[in-house]
Amino acid sequence: MGILVEAKASGTGHSADDEKWSSIGYSTDWKHDGDTHTLEIPFATEGVYRIKIVPIDRAGNKGVMEKGSVDHTPVYEVDMTAPEFYARNNELSTEKGFVVSPYFAVYDEKLKNAAAPTVEFTDLNFDRIEIEAQVYTPIYENGMELGTIEMSPLAADLSKSINQSKFTLDGFDKDGVYAFTFVAVDKAGNRSEPISDTYFRMVETDVLAYIYNSKKPTDSGTQDGTGYYSLVNEDGRSISKKAADFQNLDILVIKPTTDNAAGTLVLREDENQYSPQEYLTIENEEISETATLSYIHLPGNYFSEAFRDDSLDTRMYLSVSIRDDVYLDLATIHIDNEAPTATLPENFKDWHNYFFKDEVTISLTDISETLDKNATKVYECPRNGERIEIPFTYDSETDTLSFTLTKGQHHIDITLVDEAGNEWNIDRVRYLQVGNFWLYIGVTVLIVIATGIGFFVWRKKRR
Known part of the structure; x- marks a missing residue:
């Protein structure tokens, strides 16, 4: 049995129907194993090879293979050239100053409307681009904070193989970092060198x-x-x-x-x-x-x-x-670290009397810090018994705190606590009188007595 090997002069990437085939050898170096006959043919150079098999028996009779069968004209393409990196963002890799890998670019406010990044490979037998992506597009509030640091779901969508020779980064519309590794693969299984590209989108902020x-x-x-x-x-x-x-x-x-x-x-x-x-x-x-x-x-x-x-x-x-x-x-x-301060009313002091009033409102003004309303306290302090909280109103816009006292005698404690927890314990104000009923009675009794004495003296003189 003999074999004729023909090569296509025009090289790889063409069909078996093309013309310009040339014979490169004829071999009879077969290995026999019963009815099975094998032959190894080394293809040392790239090209498209067509094999014609001519079976001959010992008597010299030539067999005829069915025309068009695999055994009649099997075709092999030998491709040892890996795909090449061709362009990035439509700039050819052959341009002066072109950075192949690693590469990074920053898309800031000036480039916010620029076209999405692209990467392109070339190969006569191109098959696919294998993509690994890491994408961090933090979800944050107020432009400053976020809960946890997690890879964006976009990374899983982008980490895949595509059958196009040109990749376009879809979804490049949020601030973050988009890191890629690209490997192009041809139909022969040749793999390009990995290409590492990273894109920083910083439109909303100057640094991530x-x-x-x-x-x-x-x-x-x-x-x-x-x-x-x-x-x-x-x-x-x-x-x-x-x-x-x-x-x-x-x-x-x-x-x-x-x-x-x-x-x-x-x-x-x-x-x-x-x-x-x-x-x-x-x-x-x-x-x-x-x-x-x-x-x-x-x-x-x-x-x-x-x-x-x-x-x-x-x-x-x-x-x-x-x-x-x-x-x-x-x-x-x-x-x-500083305790709050405030201006107290001049008459808010020991033994002061608010005559002829059913109630009086005490207002502290010019409070230096924003108060913690829950921690700030105003107390009524009976001479016997526990202190009792007095309700108050606090206005952080006007920096005032006010509370109301009713008729009677009062002993008042005030503790101002700011948001930081700093305290000012104002000295207790004692014997504060509002509408002093007993004092009114005492004055009236004195007037009555004085009037009676005067009347008695006047009557005595007239006698």
């Missing part, structure tokens, strides 16, 4: 930085907020806190790995700047060759140790650097 593990307080107020909400309420107003009462804070920064100027955590107060670097614990997670997640842990004891002054009352920003001397503010911080 967030306070995470954030939860709002419960409606009942029995549980304090965490993360962002341990610093700022739902209205965006900073919560007054003693330095000793700050919780641990967790901050996430997503940035290009090579950007050393971004991601430094600082506290800024007017012209002053405080660096908590020696207190920080930082863990870095590489999500691509060009993108890093930095998990920054700031312990609460930093505040108690760095801001001990009992008279301190300051507001500052917790910030992350974007570049040298440019920062993104994550939250405002109000550190308050």
